[in-house]
Amino acid sequence: MTLYYSLVFALLVFEMVVFMSLIIPMPYSIKRKLLTFISESPLVAKLQYWIKITFVFVLVLFIDSVNRVYRVQVELAAASNVNNGVGAAALGGSERMEVQARKFYSQRNMYLCGFTLFLSLILNRTYTMIVDVLRLEEENKRLKGDPSVSKGKSAGGLDNAGDMGEIGRLKNELAAKEKDLQAMRKQTEGLSNEYNRLGDQVSPADSTPKKDR
Incomplete structure (x- = not known):
């Protein structure tokens, strides 16, 4: 395995560890402190920035591996046509093994990069859902009058992280x-003032004819 695919494998293992740390059962206070640290730490923010750049390179490797798999399949199909439908088995022993090895490595790299990208999407969605659940639990405890939940804490990083989901969109719409x-x-106030002003101007004009009569 080459160096860059070894780094992709290390990234995949890191994602698996993070995913397990998110879904493992923890006490409410510990999980809240952990997620608050993740959402507010500048070090984690920088790490997320570089990981996003790394995922761009992983995507390039995934596209390249898919292209290699396609080319190996085309080569096997061409060899099958040359040998009048006998198939890849008609190739020489060493040549056939070389083609099969290239196919195996290309498919392995494709699956490695694909699962790494797919797990990154799952991690993002899982983190957002967990933050929303914790924030709703906190709101529930506050409505029930739990003294252990303070209003100052609820305005921290969990609320900012929860705005990534549907609740954040609804808050923005409510503010608009x-x-x-x-x-x-x-x-309405301007129209009401203008109406009252015009009413004051019209009233003396209406009262003058009545006095003449």
């Missing part, structure tokens, strides 16, 4: 609707 509501209130 509140801004629209405030603008409508200002327009």
